[in-house]
Amino acid sequence: MKIDVALKVPREKAFYFFTSIGNYTGENAASLKEFMEKINMVNTKSLEFHLQRGDFEKWISEVLQDSELALEIRRLQKLGLSGDALRNQLFSAFSRRIRYLSV
Amino acid sequence: MRYKDNAWLLDQTDLKILEALQEDAKQTYSAIGKRLGLAHSTVYDRIRKMEQQGIIRKYVALVDAEKAGLEKITALMTVFTDPKESEKVAEKLAKSSKVLEVYTSLSEELVIIAKVVSGSQEELHSFIADSVAPLPGVLRIRTSIVTKKFKETLASISPDLSES
Numbered sequence: 001m002k003i004d005v006a007l008k009v010p011r012e013k014a015f016y017f018f019t020s021i022g023n024y025t026g027e028n029a030a031s032l033k034e035f036m037e038k039i040n041m042v043n044t045k046s047l048e049f050h051l052q053r054g055d056f057e058k059w060i061s062e063v064l065q066d067s068e069l070a071l072e073i074r075r076l077q078k079l080g081l082s083g084d085a086l087r088n089q090l091f092s093a094f095s096r097r098i099r100y101l102s103v
Numbered sequence: 104m105r106y107k108d109n110a111w112l113l114d115q116t117d118l119k120i121l122e123a124l125q126e127d128a129k130q131t132y133s134a135i136g137k138r139l140g141l142a143h144s145t146v147y148d149r150i151r152k153m154e155q156q157g158i159i160r161k162y163v164a165l166v167d168a169e170k171a172g173l174e175k176i177t178a179l180m181t182v183f184t185d186p187k188e189s190e191k192v193a194e195k196l197a198k199s200s201k202v203l204e205v206y207t208s209l210s211e212e213l214v215i216i217a218k219v220v221s222g223s224q225e226e227l228h229s230f231i232a233d234s235v236a237p238l239p240g241v242l243r244i245r246t247s248i249v250t251k252k253f254k255e256t257l258a259s260i261s262p263d264l265s266e267s
Contacts, residue, residue, distance in 0.1 A: 011237050011239070012233075012237045014237065016232050016236040016237065018228070018231075018232065018236075021224050021227060021228045021246065021248070022178060022180060022227060022228055022231045022244065022245075022246025022248070023244060023245055023246055024231065024232070024235075024236045024241070024243050024244035025243060026183075026242050026243035028236070
């Protein structure tokens with residue numbers, strides 16, 4: 001199945017960025033492209049929170065149905081990255097995937 | 104109790120009776136009368152009038168949910184909203200069985216404050232992430248999980264009111 005990087009999912013299926021249990025940052029993403037943009041906007045605490053919980057992997061796999069990117073994110077999770085190092089690695093993974101899917 | 108300007112005005116005796124009922128709604132008219140120095144018939148008449156006028160809405164049980172094993176997590180959730188959508192968000196929250204109380208408040212921003220109960224932190228997070236954050240008009244959410252309760256009451260009038 002060809003994945004449309006800009007295709008937006010309905011708001012109830014979008015990804016909502018939290019920094020901890022119940023604390024929503026106000027940032028959300030409804031497509032792969034939007035998600036990549038938000039990686040550079042949200043607090044790294046939020047990225048760490050969701051990566052540890054496996055939320056990114058789950059959303060990419062279940063909502064965007066991109067199993068390859070989900071696998072890449074799972075690999076990142078195992079590296080135990082934090083802060084800007086995590087942000088950079090996440091952004092690279094998403095931008096590589098978007099470039100590949102856009103060809 | 105008397106009627107003035109489309110509203111019932113309560114006197115000090117009414118307020119003291121309400122205060123006594125808020126402490127223990129199962130006590131008898133005689134017990135209240137004895138405490139306040141009133142005949143039990145006076146207490147009965149005043150309570151009946153306040154029931155008829157909807158000032159006393161109903162009598163309910165205050166359940167200790169933790170002892171009953173019905174809940175594990177209580178959280179106070181502050182929802183920052185677009186002022187245009189605030190009422191709708193508050194109404195949606197009020198419909199959820201996980202939400203026990205909902206208030207709107209205006210400080211620097213218009214916010215909704217809600218008391219939420221949940222079986223676990225994970226269940227609380229799923230509720231907020233799946234059912235609250237996606238509501239149109241929700242700008243951000245701050246949630247504090249209660250670690251210890253020092254006071255909880257259903258009272259809606261303070262004893263200070265019946266003493267003034």
